[in-house]
Amino acid sequence: MQTTNTTEQQIIDAAKKIFMQKGLAGARMQDIADEAGINKAMLHYYYRSKDKLFEMVFTEALEQLLKRINAIFTGDMPFKEKVAAAVDHYITSLSASPHLPIFIINELNQNPERIVERFVHAAEFPDIKKFMQEMLTEMEKGAIRKMSPLQLMMNTLSLCVFPFIAKPIISNVFGMNDEQYKALMEERKKSVTEFILMSLRP
Structure with a gap:
């Protein structure tokens, strides 16, 4: 049983790496x-088709x-703490899976319906509606300035995700090794949170 578990985990770990690097279309079972x-x-x-393995990963x-x-x-x-917690989570998660944004973008280009279906369902x-309603309530109280909740979400996602998409450029232009880049992303949690909260000041 231990061997089975170990083999399955090897396959899952390998599939994650290959799919993240090559996407569904470019990956081969042999890879x-x-x-x-x-x-x-x-x-x-263990896995009869590439599609089934991709779905699981x-x-x-x-x-x-x-x-x-x-x-x-x-x-x-509180609302502002939620913003800070969301930023921290996005950057922490993407630091653990830095190829995920590019992987999702590639798959959106190849098969947008499939990826959107996975996200929505x-x-x-x-619960985005709950978050947006809280933001509207904060606006009504005058705690934050009036702006589109959708714009806030797009701004937050963009600020968190872009550095991972642009990692090769950032690392090479500024001469950063992996450890320096990780430190930069840790620092970015605070930087993005402060930037977002400042944009919300009434």
């Missing part, structure tokens, strides 16, 4: 088998990203 250190026949024994990555965000949006913490899809 995944080679990365996992097993033969292709054994890979097919993508669903797991999506749920990990969305679950905490949903908990933040539906929690009882994900079990942990965030």
Whole structure:
């Protein structure tokens, strides 16, 4: 049983790496088998098709990203604390899976309907309406300035996600190694939070 679990985990880890690097269309089962250190026949024994393996890997990555965000949006913490917590979570999650944004963008270009369907119907899809209503309530109280809740969400996502998409450029232009880049992303949590909250000042 231990061997089975270990082999399955090797396959899952390998599939994550290959799919993140090459996307669904570019990945081959042989690539995944080679990365996992097993033969292709054994890979097919566990997962008969590339599509099924992709669904499992993508669903797991999506749920990990969305679950905490949903908990933040539906929690009882003050609105501004939710903004800070969301920024922290996005950057922490993407630091752990830095290829995820490019992977999602590539898949959106290849098969937008499939990816959108996965997002919208994900079990942990965030309660965006609740978050937006809280923002409108804060505006009515005069606690934050009036602006489109959708603009706030797009601004927050863009500020968190872009550095991971642009990592090769940032690292090379500024001569950063991986450790320096990680430190930059840790610093960015505070920087983005302060930037967003400043934009909300009445």
